[in-house]
Amino acid sequence: MKKVTAFIGSQQKKATYRAVQEFERNLKSYEEIDFEYIFFKDYKLEYCKGCKLCFEKGEENCPLKDDRNLLLNKIxxxxxxxxxxxxxxxQMAAIMKNFFDRTAFLLHRPRFFGKTYTVIVTEGIFGGASIMKYLNSLGKNLGFRVTKGCCVKTLEPTTELQQQKITQEVKKASSRFYKELTSSTTPTPSLFGLMSFRMARTSIKELLDDSNMDYCYFKESGWFESDYYYNISLGFVKKLAGGFFDFLANQMIKHR
Ligand SMILES: Cc1cc2nc3c(=O)[nH]c(=O)nc-3n(C[C@H](O)[C@H](O)[C@H](O)COP(=O)(O)O)c2cc1C
Known part of the structure; x- marks a missing residue:
């Protein structure tokens, strides 16, 4: 059975929670799903101190002792x-942003390949589209298989028409999510994704050494030699583009 976890930034069990509940109902109409709710408010998560020990020496060196690993284990x-x-x-609720700050080392050493990810934003009037865009970008950079989520308007009192729109949007988002969740194909990286990988690995290889955790992680993962984070046939054009991105990154480092 598939396991799906919803991480919720709201302190209340109101509009955001209700949207996730609809999402859960839709998913369960396809097949039995082990579905869990995680409210960030129920977990202890200190603010990042910016010491960079997680980047440089490894996440186990974080001086903050709280529920970070417990939340990560949920993923x-x-x-x-x-x-x-x-x-x-x-913006997203600060309590959620704090989680992404505390786990920013994962943007250097992504590891959620194969896991499906989506976003639900609720809002009164305006601004949610850019929050979705930002959260999607975080998901991609963390290695997830990102599916288009939804941004729903929840201005109170909610009209019947508004509720119908919410139901429709959530239904479409859950259908996209389910399709990806059950897909057996490995996604090929976008050109941008490929460029990000090649630029990151060249910088890490050329500028760091084995006293640095990012360097060790890339080395142990075989990422200094591989085409991409995971085994995938790139095809002729992307293979060529990959070589060009390596060259570009090397030039940028030489001339910085
Ligand atoms: C502190 C605060 C700031 C908000 N800022 C915005 C905003 O910038 N744009 C917007 O459209 N709605 C804004 N809202 C409305 C909420 O996004 C909206 O009511 C949301 O559905 C609340 O979710 P909840 O019921 O799960 O708590 C804000 C609400 C609060 C409490």
């Missing part, structure tokens, strides 16, 4: 994750 144990947040001042 490791899941086949799919949903990040659901209200729009607060044109």
């Amino acid at each position: 490791y144990e899941s086949d799919g994750v949903i990040f659901a947040t209200p729009n607060y001042a044109f």
Whole structure:
């Protein structure tokens, strides 16, 4: 059975929670799913101090002792994750952003390949589209298989028409998520994804050494030699583009 975890940025069990509940109902109409709700408010998560020990020496050196690993384990144990947040001042709720700050080392050493990811944003009036865009970009950079989520308007009192739109949007988002969750094909990277990988690995290889965790992680993962983070046939054009990105990254480092 597939395991799906919803991470919720709202402090209340209101609009965001209701949207996730609809999403869950839709998913379960396809097949039995082990579905878990995680409210960030129920976990202890300190603010990042910016010491960079996680980047440089490894995440186990973080001086903050709290529920970070417990939350991360929830992702490791899941086949799919949903990040659901209200729009607060044109951004995700701070409590959720804090989680992404505390796990930013994963942007250097992504590891969620094969796991499906989507986003639900609820808002009164405006700003949610850019939050979705940002959260999608985080998901991609963390290695997830990102599917288009939804941004729904929840201005109170909710009209019948508004509720119908929410139901429709959530239904479409859950259908896309389910399709990816159950897909057996390995996605080929986009040109941008390929460029990000090649630029990152060249910088890490040329500028760091084995006293640095990013360097060791890339080396142990075989990423200094591989075409991409995971085994995938790139095809002629992307293979060529990959070589060009390696060359470009080397030039940029030489002339910085
Ligand atoms: C502090 C705060 C800031 C908000 N900022 C925005 C905003 O910038 N744009 C917007 O459209 N809605 C904004 N809203 C409305 C919420 O995004 C909306 O009501 C959301 O559905 C609340 O989710 P919840 O019921 O799960 O708490 C804000 C609400 C709060 C409490």
